Amino acid sequence: MEYPEIRHLVAFTTVLSAGGFTKAARILNLTQSALSHQIKTLEDQLGVQVFARIGKRIVLTQAGEILLTHATTVLRELADARQAILELQDPGRGRLRISSAGYSCYLLLPRLLQEFKAEYPRVELSVAADYTGEAVQHLLEGILDVAIMVTPPPVRGLIVEPLATDELFVIVPAAHPWAKRRRVSWEELATQVLITYNKASQTHQLLLHRLAQEHATPPETMEVREAEAVTEMVKIGLGIAVVPPWVVREDLRRHRVKALTLGRTGLKRSWAIAYLQGKKLPPYSQAFIKICRERFAALMAGEHYDEH
Structure with missing residues (x-):
């Protein structure tokens, strides 16, 4: 049996988190036929089906459930390795993947990122406008590092810090x-x-x-x-x-x-900032969380925002 390629694991987890092939193809900047081909190649390599259709819904097979557990771990470990190598080469470099829910993404987050970039100009930022359910899933899958969200019910595996009401x-x-x-x-x-x-x-x-x-x-x-x-x-x-x-x-x-x-x-x-429990956060991730703790509520209230 051949080992799956990383791009096929990314395609597999994206189809699941996006809820279907159409949205996943847009996220991955692929045609639907190209994405379907990647999933078919993955299934051929494994010798099993990973998805099944029930009506219009796509669900995981038993083999898909097993693959999801391991694929999530593999992709998270690779992302952590990439960050660790970047930090080793240059402590001021790295990648921070953020999500901010709804209106906060374009009304509040830009000011928080402005302060963050002043302190860490060489950190690469990736920003998504996920709603809470998506953000929770993406944090657990290792797709995101930090998420600002309307406070969810308790989630095993996440640290959820209150920010504002x-x-x-x-x-x-x-x-x-x-x-x-x-x-x-x-x-x-x-x-x-x-x-x-x-x-x-x-x-x-x-x-x-x-x-x-x-x-x-x-x-x-x-x-x-x-x-x-x-x-x-x-x-x-x-x-x-x-x-x-x-x-x-x-x-x-x-x-x-x-x-x-x-x-x-x-x-x-209530609003919160969430990140993965048990994961060692690099200094720049900790700095962003600190900025959110100190600034988010004031920005929401429209209070004077000091430039630093």
Whole structure:
């Protein structure tokens, strides 16, 4: 039996984490036929099928489950070896793979990276905008080093440090009938179209869970897979959004939208930074985590940000 090639193991784990061949092919910058050929070659080398189709879903076979455990370890060890060699050649060099959820990726993360790069200019950065579920999986698979996320339920194998807490508000356009109000009830949400960037996100699931607790009917939902487009659609009256004020700070200041409290007590969520338990973090990873501990909450609150 031939040993699998590293690129085939990467293809295999990417198909699984992406949830299918179409998205995995985009991530790997391959055609679907090229990706399918790599998986077929892997299966031929192993003499077994690693994926099976159930309807439109792709699932792991028993052999695939075994391969996943070992492939994840192999790829993680190779990434660690690469980093260790880079650090040996130059302690200021390395690679940091970061994920930051949703709006934080383009509204908060750039300022954190600005400070980080001032201290570690030769560290190569890779940034993804994963939602919490994706980020957790990618951390465990060794695809990411650090992830900023809405706090997940406890996950074995991860260290999850709290960073901040924010509150979700109903965002409506300035001309909306609710715009002169201060709050809306949970039941009233069902009368509107809710615009969200990802139904699978931890934030959307938190909202659905709270709606169930309040015995309120979930609203009709429009999913827009670009976070930046959500508030633009709200402003032209296509629906409402449930986001924190820091996402629409400028629009609030210019009175283009209005933020309304949800119910009598509001809806809060917590943010965290997560990384793999038991993995020795290089100095630059530790430095980035320290910057997040010190700066993330202040950036979210819109407080003055000192340049260093």
